[in-house]
Amino acid sequence: MSASPRSLPCKTCGAHFSQPVTNGRPSRFCSEACRTIDRKRTRDAWNGQKAADREAARAHLICRTCQQPFSAETSRAGRKPVFCSAECRRADHIANLRSWRESRRPEPD
Numbered sequence: 818m819s820a821s822p823r824s825l826p827c828k829t830c831g832a833h834f835s836q837p838v839t840n841g842r843p844s845r846f847c848s849e850a851c852r853t854i855d856r857k858r859t860r861d862a863w864n865g866q867k868a869a870d871r872e873a874a875r876a877h878l879i880c881r882t883c884q885q886p887f888s889a890e891t892s893r894a895g896r897k898p899v900f901c902s903a904e905c906r907r908a909d910h911i912a913n914l915r916s917w918r919e920s921r922r923p924e925p926d
């Protein structure tokens with residue numbers, strides 16, 4: 818095994834290129850263009866991961882009032898919302914109020 822020059826595959830295009838033997842870190846790219854492409858790929862992968870994380874943080878739920886599926890971000894406390902909108906929350910509140918009044922209505926003889 819000879820020590821120099823080393824031939825390594827480029828991380829981006831896979832082409833083998835000879836490494837100058839230096840004390841520094843070996844380059845993983847055959848050219849500046851390949852280095853730029855890899856940097857962009859890494860950034861895109863990172864952005865994709867962040868979007869996936871955001872999506873995972875969203876809960877897929879069914880509204881208690883209108884029974885429509887909706888997604889919402891879960892709060893830090895981990896509590897999940899029950900209604901898709903303020904209108905549905907109000908409608909549920911009114912319904913609760915009405916049933917509470919009806920339950921308190923005196924029974925007819």
Ligand SMILES: [Zn+2]
Nearest residue numbers: 827830847851
């Ligand atoms: Zn390359």
Ligand SMILES: [Zn+2]
Nearest residue numbers: 880883901905
């Ligand atoms: Zn709703």
